[in-house]
Amino acid sequence: DAGVTQSPTHLIKTRGQQVTLRCSPKSGHDTVSWYQQALGQGPQFIFQYYEEEERQRGNFPDRFSGHQFPNYSSELNVNALLLGDSALYLCASSLGGQLDPGDEQYFGPGTRLTVT
Amino acid sequence: QKEVEQNSGPLSVPEGAIASLNCTYSDRGSQSFFWYRQYSGKSPELIMFIYSNGDKEDGRFTAQLNKASQYVSLLIRDSQPSDSATYLCAVSNSGNTPLVFGKGTRLSVIA
Numbered sequence: 027d028a029g030v031t032q033s034p035t036h037l038i039k040t041r042g043q044q045v046t047l048r049c050s051p052k053s054g055h056d057t058v059s060w061y062q063q064a065l066g067q068g069p070q071f072i073f074q075y076y077e078e079e080e081r082q083r084g085n086f087p088d089r090f091s092g093h094q095f096p097n098y099s100s101e102l103n104v105n106a107l108l109l110g111d112s113a114l115y116l117c118a119s120s121l122g123g124q125l126d127p128g129d130e131q132y133f134g135p136g137t138r139l140t141v142t
Numbered sequence: 143q144k145e146v147e148q149n150s151g152p153l154s155v156p157e158g159a160i161a162s163l164n165c166t167y168s169d170r171g172s173q174s175f176f177w178y179r180q181y182s183g184k185s186p187e188l189i190m191f192i193y194s195n196g197d198k199e200d201g202r203f204t205a206q207l208n209k210a211s212q213y214v215s216l217l218i219r220d221s222q223p224s225d226s227a228t229y230l231c232a233v234s235n236s237g238n239t240p241l242v243f244g245k246g247t248r249l250s251v252i253a
Contacts, residue, residue, distance in 0.1 A: 059240065068146070068230050068243030069186065082240055116185055118241075130176070131241060133185045 028053050030119050030134035038140045039107050047102040047137045051119030057081075058100040059131060060092060061116040069116055075100050076122040104139075112141045144169040148231050148244035157253050161218040165231030165244055168212070172233040175207055176241065177216045180228045189229075190216065221251045 031050045039045050051058050057076045061069035071084035075094035094100045098119075104111055115138075118131035145168040155161045163177075174193050178186035192198045192205040192214070204217040214233075218225055228246040 061241075066245070068232075068245045069241070071240035071242070074240065084240060114185075130188050130191060133187070136185045138183075 030117055030132050032115075032117050032134040032137050034137060035135070036138045036140075038142060040142055041107055041109060043107050044103065044105045045107060045139060047104075047115050047117075047139070048099065049102070049117030049119075049134055050099045051117075052132050055119035055121055055132070056098050057120045057122040058094060058098065059118045059120070060100070060102050061118065062086075063114040063116060063136075064110075065113070072102070107141045109141050112139060114138050144172075144233075144242045146231055146233055146242050146244035148229075148247045150245055151248040152250050153247055154250045154252055155221050157221060157223060157251055159221050159251075161221045161225065161249055161251070163216040163218075163229050163231075163247050163249065165214045165216075166212055167214070167231075167233045167242075169233065169235070169242075170209075170212065171235050172212075172242075173236055174234045175205070175214045176232040176234075177203075177205060177214075178230040178232060178243075179225075180230055180246065182228075186230055218249075221249075223251050223253045225249060226251045 059074040060072040063069040073083040078094045089105045114136045117134040120131045176191045177189045180186045190205045198205045202219045206215045230246045231244040232241040
């Protein structure tokens with residue numbers, strides 16, 4: 027049973043460039059959430075995709091956008107990269123219909139983005 | 143603004159001792175409470191979740207929840223050097239709402 031996978035593992039970009047990160051959810055999951063974790067901080071919610079629609083969004087600028095494909099995999103796009111975008115980007119998958127408290131979100135290994 | 147507060151540490155305990163990690167949260171609507179362990183450079187790994195007041199035990203780990211005080215804690219009994227990591231407290235309103243994380247507490251277990 028494949029868990030959550032993310033690619034690439036590491037990425038180095040220059041300020042002003044654009045980047046695309048990818049995530050495949052755990053088998054059987056249909057919801058993908060993206061988080062940004064800066065060094066020394068807890069993860070911060072970016073947005074969540076369910077049924078190919080952005081269902082919820084955190085306090086991130088429009089430079090951050092995403093997409094979900096019919097196979098439930100997802101992409102995170104960041105335009106006009108800033109130095110402050112350097113972080114570990116985490117993807118978490120879950121079942122969209124879950125309403126029970128305690129149903130967990132499974133995290134992928136993350137993509138380390140460095141902006142120079 | 144929903145907030146989750148944790149002492150950043152480091153919290154140092156000797157091997158075999160009990161480590162006590164604490165977390166407070168601001169949103170009274172929070173229903174689910176999670177403890178994640180994160181090793182340096184790795185992604186968070188779920189240790190326990192709790193959603194009812196009281197204690198929940200799983201092996202060497204015990205999560206405690208007090209909704210009236212808006213307080214969650216994690217106890218690690220018989221601490222091992224392999225428990226050395228950052229422990230993240232996270233809360234959510236329901237199963238698929240975004241997790242709100244604290245900054246984490248760094249735990250160091252000294253052999």
